[in-house]
Structure formats: structure tokens, C-alpha cells
Amino acid sequence: MPRSIQEARKQGFTQENIDRHLQMAAASSEQGGGAAAVAGASKGAAGAAGAAGAAGAASPLPLDLTEVRGYLAQAMTGTQAARSHDDGSLAPLLLRYAWHLCGTYSRHDGSGGSNGGTMRFEAERADPENAGFGKAHAFLAAATERYGAGTPMCLSSADLQVLAGTVAIEAMGGPQMRFSRGRRDFSLQEAQTLYRGVCPASGASGARGGGCPFGDGAHNPSGSRLPAADLGVNPACPRSSDMAQREKPTIDGVRGTFQRLGFDDKETVCLIVLGHQFGRCHPDVSGFEHPWYVFDPTHWSIYEHGLGYLSAYFMGRYEQATSSGGKRQWNMSLGGGPGSEPFMMLPSDMALLYDAQFREHLQFYDRNRRAFKSDAVRAWTKLTEAGCEGLLTPEQTKGYTT
Numbered sequence: 001m002p003r004s005i006q007e008a009r010k011q012g013f014t015q016e017n018i019d020r021h022l023q024m025a026a027a028s029s030e031q032g033g034g035a036a037a038v039a040g041a042s043k044g045a046a047g048a049a050g051a052a053g054a055a056g057a058a059s060p061l062p063l064d065l066t067e068v069r070g071y072l073a074q075a076m077t078g079t080q081a082a083r084s085h086d087d088g089s090l091a092p093l094l095l096r097y098a099w100h101l102c103g104t105y106s107r108h109d110g111s112g113g114s115n116g117g118t119m120r121f122e123a124e125r126a127d128p129e130n131a132g133f134g135k136a137h138a139f140l141a142a143a144t145e146r147y148g149a150g151t152p153m154c155l156s157s158a159d160l161q162v163l164a165g166t167v168a169i170e171a172m173g174g175p176q177m178r179f180s181r182g183r184r185d186f187s188l189q190e191a192q193t194l195y196r197g198v199c200p201a202s203g204a205s206g207a208r209g210g211g212c213p214f215g216d217g218a219h220n221p222s223g224s225r226l227p228a229a230d231l232g233v234n235p236a237c238p239r240s241s242d243m244a245q246r247e248k249p250t251i252d253g254v255r256g257t258f259q260r261l262g263f264d265d266k267e268t269v270c271l272i273v274l275g276h277q278f279g280r281c282h283p284d285v286s287g288f289e290h291p292w293y294v295f296d297p298t299h300w301s302i303y304e305h306g307l308g309y310l311s312a313y314f315m316g317r318y319e320q321a322t323s324s325g326g327k328r329q330w331n332m333s334l335g336g337g338p339g340s341e342p343f344m345m346l347p348s349d350m351a352l353l354y355d356a357q358f359r360e361h362l363q364f365y366d367r368n369r370r371a372f373k374s375d376a377v378r379a380w381t382k383l384t385e386a387g388c389e390g391l392l393t394p395e396q397t398k399g400y401t402t
Contacts, residue, residue, distance in 0.1 A: 062396040063181060065163070068147050068155070069397065072164050073171040075143075081135060087291075089298040090139055091168035092279030097136040098165020098384065099275055100129065101158070104213045104225045105386040107262040111195065112213035112225060113387030116186035117158030118195075124212030129226040132285035140164060149185070158183035162384045169380070172278060173300035175373050177380060178400040180392035186211075218260075219253040227257045229288065230328055230347040243354040251351040251358070262386060263379070269352055269361040270372065270379045276349060277301045277309040287325030290344035302365075302372050310366045312343055313353055 076082055076091045085093065097119070104124075105113035118124050125133070143160050147153040155163070159181045166177050186194065191211035217225040231249035234241075244251065258268040280297055281288035291297035293309040301309040318330040330350055331342035352358040365372040385392060394401075 062393055063153065063155075065153075065179065065181075065395045065397045065400075068143075068153060068160075068163065069167055071146065072143060072167045075139065076168060076171055081138070085135060086280060087298045089172075090135060091172050091298060093133070093136050094139065094164045095168040095172075095275060095278060096165075097133055097140070098162050098168075099271075100127075100133075100226055101161050101165075102383045102386060103227070103261065105262070105383075106213070106225070106260050107386075108260065110387060114158050114162050114384055115183045115388045115391060116191055116194075117156060117161065117183065118186060118191050118212040119161065120157055120185070121188055121191060121211040124214050127212075127214045127224045127226065128222045129220070129224045129228075132282060155181060156183050156185045158185055166380070166384070169274075169300075172298055174274075175377050176400065177377050178394055179397075180385065180388075180394045182391040182393050183388055184391070217257075219256045225257070225260070227348060228253050229286065243350075244356065247347065247351055247354050250347045251355045254348050254351050254358075255355075261383070263382075265357045266361045266364075266375070267379045267382070269358055269365065270375045271383060272349065272352060273302070273310065273362070273365065273372070274376045274380065276346075281323075281329075281344065281346075283323055283325030283327075287323060287327035288329050288344065288346060289323045289325060290329075290331065290341050292344055292349070294341050294343050302369055304369045304373075308369075310362070310369070310372075313345075313362060314366065318343075318345055318350070 076094065077089045082088065082090045098114075101117075101119045102114045104118075105111075119130070124130065125137075140157070140161055143164065144155075144157050147155050147160060148157060149155075162183065163179050163181075166179050170176055188211050195211065195213055213225060215223045217223050219231075220226065220228040221231070222228075228250070231253045233246050234248045237246045237248075239246075254268065254272075255265070258271070263271065276292045277300065278292075278297060280291035283289045293301050293312065295301070312332065315332065317334075318332045321329055321331045323329050328347060330345040330347075332345075333340070333342045352362050365375075
């Protein structure tokens with residue numbers, strides 16, 4: 001049998017033959033995974049989720065994603081919807097979307113993460129941390145119609161959501177990253193069954209087992225598994241205390257959230273800096289406002305030479321302020337006249353500067369920008385593939401095969 005769907009078509013295989021091969025592979029996988037599913041059920045919803053993911057999908061054929069990558073990159077900036085959004089690009093929003101899809105993973109029981117594509121369900125969309133994704137939902141719905149189930153590419157919604165975030169990083173000037181496909185799209189019934197014991201009352205309906213792993217987060221007042229931007233000042237500390245003690249609730253919340261995801265302090269710093277060099281906050285969505293890197297919020301700014309986003313941390317000019325949405329944040333103005341926007345940092349960003357262990361890694365990356373880029377590839381891949389063990393097959397796109 002040929003190694004990819006495209007190769008099969010070139011060799012004269014009909015779609016019926018290709019479909020039959022995939023059905024046979026799925027049946028074989030189901031037979032081999034039955035025992036695992038039974039064993040997994042005894043370990044709770046997370047064990048069942050892993051078993052169902054492995055049993056319910058055949059190992060996908062490698063795929064040349066040149067066309068899909070090109071479409072996604074062009075649509076992020078070349079459409080009216082993109083040009084009218086923020087700074088003329090949907091790429092920062094799609095990066096954030098992919099991050100939030102994957103950021104629900106728990107290493108403790110294997111639940112959450114990108115497999116299942118649970119951001120399609122209202123319960124997960126209702127997570128307060130997932131506000132403001134309307135344009136991303138529309139963008140990905142169009143991509144799924146073009147390349148999703150029932151099309152020649154036959155990519156799952158979950159795969160497309162992660163691929164869009166990966167392409168967004170590259171389209172903004174970041175490193176090339178090889179993508180692996182094979183994530184499943186759970187039905188709502190599957191998701192409700194798998195997460196019944198993991199997902200307490202959540203979502204718009206308030207029903208137990210709302211089809212997503214939202215609602216049991218230990219480090220976010222809303223219950224979300226996603227990071228909280230601000231957990232307030234340590235009430236036990238006087239104003240004269242050092243900032244590491246005053247900001248301890250947020251520092252501990254950041255560390256605890258990323259440890260649940262399976263990341264150490266260095267990887268935590270890498271992922272936060274990777275994401276927050278792009279885009280801006282909106283007072284009507286999160287309560288925070290302004291870009292993190294005001295000079296160019298839609299392009300990679302961890303420059304190998306020169307200043308850039310990482311350097312802003314160490315300029316010593318950020319001052320605590322209150323946003324127009326009433327949220328605590330840190331702003332830095334570098335002049336520019338009336339109406340010019342400041343640089344912005346969230347309390348969770350400043351945690352990286354105030355905590356000694358986080359700051360050590362932040363300083364390392366400021367001195368070693370090339371190392372940051374290579375570490376960012378590894379950390380992003382680890383984040384987006386968490387919970388997908390045994391499901392994924394690397395793409396065979398030219399330039400992405402090693």
C-alpha cells in the first residue's frame with residue numbers, strides 16, 4: 001500500500017479503495033484496542049479517553065499539507081476579515097486559540113488537550129478564558145469545510161485547529177515546525193461520557209459532564225484549567241514586601257498550571273514568551289488592554305540581534321496601572337505623543353520577572369535568542385501533542401519531513 005493518500009491517487013487507487021483501506025485499518029485498531037479500553041475504563045474518564053482515542057482512529061496516512069498550509073497562511077492576512085481585525089492579521093488570535101485548545105491537558109490523568117477537538121462544544125467555548133474567539137471559530141469553520149471530513153484531505157477539526165496555530169507562528173516569522181496529524185473529533189456524546197467524572201458542572205447549561213475538561217482547574221477562580229492572568233496580591237504581605245512575595249498567588253498559579261500540563265519552569269517561560277510577543281488584549285473581552293509588543297504585534301520579535309520583546313522585560317520602566325476595563329496590569333511608555341499605546345504586561349507576565357527561578361530562564365533566553373527559537377519548537381510541539389500519544393503521523397510536506 002502507498003505511504004500517503006496523494007501517492008495512492010497517483011498510483012491509480014480509487015477513493016473507494018482508499019476508504020476501504022482506512023476502514024480496515026480502523027477495524028484492526030479497534031480489535032487491538034478493546035482490551036486497552038476495558039482496562040482504561042477502570043482508571044476513570046481519563047483512561048477511557050486515551051483508550052477510545054487509540055481504538056477509535058486508524059493510524060493516518062502521511063499527508064502533504066502544502067495546499068492546506070498555504071491556504072491558512074493566506075487567509076490569516078489576505079481576507080477582509082483578517083484585514084479588519086486588530087493589527088491586520090488573525091494569526092495572533094489563531095495562535096491563542098490553538099494554545100487554549102491544548103492548554104486543558106492534565107498529565108495526572110491524561111484528560112484534556114487537543115485530541116477530541118472539544119473546543120467545538122458550547123461547554124468549552126463558555127470557559128471565560130475562551131472569550132473573544134468568534135472570528136477564530138468562523139475562520140476554522142471555513143477551513144474545515146474545505147479540508148475537513150468528507151474532503152480529499154480529510155483532516156479532523158482538532159488537527160486543523162492545531163495546524164492553524166502552528167502555521168500562524170510561522171506566518172508571523174517564527175520557526176518552521178513539522179506537524180503531525182491524527183487527532184480525533186469526539187462526538188458530544190463521546191466527550192460527555194469520557195469527561196463525566198473529570199468535568200464538574202460547567203458550560204452554559206451547567207450540566208455535569210458538559211463535553212469538555214473545563215471546570216476542575218485548581219489555579220483559576222473561574223475553575224478553568226487555563227492560566228489565570230491575575231490572582232491578586234498576597235494579602236499577608238505589606239506593601240514594603242518584595243514583589244516575589246506580593247505576587248506569590250499569581251506566581252504559584254502560573255507554576256501550578258504549567259506543572260499540570262507537564263512543563264518545567266524553563267518550558268513555562270518559553271511558552272509564555274512565545275505566545276505573548278504577539279497580539280493584544282481587549283478590555284471588552286478580558287478587561288486588559290494594549291499590545292504586549294507595541295512596535296509590531298503581528299511578527300516574531302525575539303530577534304537574534306537587537307532588542308525586541310524579551311528586552312522589554314529588563315528596561316525597568318513598567319509601571320502598575322489600571323486598564324479601562326478595571327484590571328491590574330503593567331504599562332511601559334516610550335514616548336510617541338498623545339494617543340500612542342504603551343507596551344503592556346499582565347500580572348502573569350510579570351511573574352516571570354519577579355520569581356527568581358522564572359527570571360533565571362528569562363535572562364538566559366534574553367542572552368540566547370537562537371536557543372529560545374529551538375526550545376520554542378520543542379515546547380510548542382510538546383503542548384500540541386499532549387494527550388495524543390499513539391495517534392499521530394508526521395506530515396510529508398516538502399521542507400517539513402525531518
